Amino acid sequence: MVESQHTDQIGSRYIRFAENEARGRSPLYEELALGVAGDPSVLEFLAQLPYAKQQPNLLFAAVRHLCDTPRDWEDFRRSLASRPDEIREVMLKRRTQTNEPARCATLLPLLALLPQPLALLEVGASAGLCLIPDRYSYCYNGVDVEPSSNTDAVPPRFSCTTNLQTPIPRANVKIAWRMGLDLEPVRVENDEQVAWLDTLVWPGEENRLVLLRRALDVARCDPPIVIEGDLRTDVPRLAAQAEKGATLVIFHSAVLAYVLSEKDRAEFAQTVAHIGAIWIANESPRLIPGITEQACNQCLPGEFLITMDRKPIACSDPHGRSLRWL
Numbered sequence: 001m002v003e004s005q006h007t008d009q010i011g012s013r014y015i016r017f018a019e020n021e022a023r024g025r026s027p028l029y030e031e032l033a034l035g036v037a038g039d040p041s042v043l044e045f046l047a048q049l050p051y052a053k054q055q056p057n058l059l060f061a062a063v064r065h066l067c068d069t070p071r072d073w074e075d076f077r078r079s080l081a082s083r084p085d086e087i088r089e090v091m092l093k094r095r096t097q098t099n100e101p102a103r104c105a106t107l108l109p110l111l112a113l114l115p116q117p118l119a120l121l122e123v124g125a126s127a128g129l130c131l132i133p134d135r136y137s138y139c140y141n142g143v144d145v146e147p148s149s150n151t152d153a154v155p156p157r158f159s160c161t162t163n164l165q166t167p168i169p170r171a172n173v174k175i176a177w178r179m180g181l182d183l184e185p186v187r188v189e190n191d192e193q194v195a196w197l198d199t200l201v202w203p204g205e206e207n208r209l210v211l212l213r214r215a216l217d218v219a220r221c222d223p224p225i226v227i228e229g230d231l232r233t234d235v236p237r238l239a240a241q242a243e244k245g246a247t248l249v250i251f252h253s254a255v256l257a258y259v260l261s262e263k264d265r266a267e268f269a270q271t272v273a274h275i276g277a278i279w280i281a282n283e284s285p286r287l288i289p290g291i292t293e294q295a296c297n298q299c300l301p302g303e304f305l306i307t308m309d310r311k312p313i314a315c316s317d318p319h320g321r322s323l324r325w326l
């Protein structure tokens with residue numbers, strides 16, 4: 001009974017992923033997630049893994065990493081049935097480290113409102129591609145914002161649709177200092193690690209892949225520093241290194257889903273408050289500590305909420321395609 005409750009919960013998680021995350025973005029991932037939810041043997045396979053490793057993104061990326069992108073659900077099921085041990089090993093060894101530089105497009109309008117220059121400390125930075133918003137171009141409903149800092153690589157241009165309330169930046173931000181923190185930093189110079197980032201981009205979203213590769217080219221010109229560490233313990237020591245005189249911003253996007261304990265998330269929020277930095281979160285609303293039910297309800301299912309020092313600012317597309325200022 002307990003066992004079947006467990007597999008039912010995993011099935012519900014895959015249905016939520018299909019309906020709220022994959023639908024309208026990746027028809028293949030929607031099909032695979034619904035297939036998993038209805039397949040007792042795949043649910044049983046997942047039930048043997050720790051909760052953090054049962055995530056749809058991780059399962060699908062592990063299968064693609066070893067067996068290439070499946071054509072459809074039947075192809076996926078055959079691949080998993082033929083190499084379950086290797087697929088389990090990849091899932092246990094690797095993490096969902098999707099680095100989505102397009103999220104800079106939804107963060108830039110808020111960052112541009114702060115006193116410049118900025119000192120950016122990103123927790124859960126992956127390869128650090130969200131640490132270099134000043135090196136990218138943007139297009140907000142036809143209004144362009146160019147890089148404030150140039151490199152030898154051609155910058156990606158991120159298009160983001162916004163509502164009328166959104167303050168479109170007149171200019172890109174100025175960054176005096178930047179640093180990332182991650183349990184397992186991805187090195188932009190390491191081809192094998194970068195290949196895993198590629199695999200994490202969903203089939204059907206090939207334009208995301210093109211932009212990711214451009215962002216990686218930009219990052220390789222002057223790689224942002226990402227330190228190995230844990231946001232639950234290492235934020236004060238890194239924040240202390242920030243350039244004085246710049247506005248210190250501690251930010252994160254799509255990270256709190258991996259900090260499983262509510263207590264850990266609340267303690268992290270308290271730590272940031274003690275440092276006295278500006279705290280910007282771009283996360284699923286129910287994971288941001290101190291946010292009211294009313295604020296959560298302002299976002300549509302699957303949307304992220306952007307908050308500054310616990311105050312709701314905007315709802316954002318999780319992959320940076322749109323921004324709705326509140």
Ligand SMILES: C[S@@+](CC[C@H](N)C(=O)[O-])C[C@H]1O[C@@H](n2cnc3c(N)ncnc32)[C@H](O)[C@@H]1O
Binds near residue numbers: 229252254
């Ligand atoms: C889905 S990725 C998001 C990366 C980046 N923030 C972005 O928006 O593109 C989540 C990242 O958080 C990192 N992470 C998860 N838990 C962490 C923790 N406790 N401390 C530091 N990093 C963590 C993971 O290793 C992973 O690289």
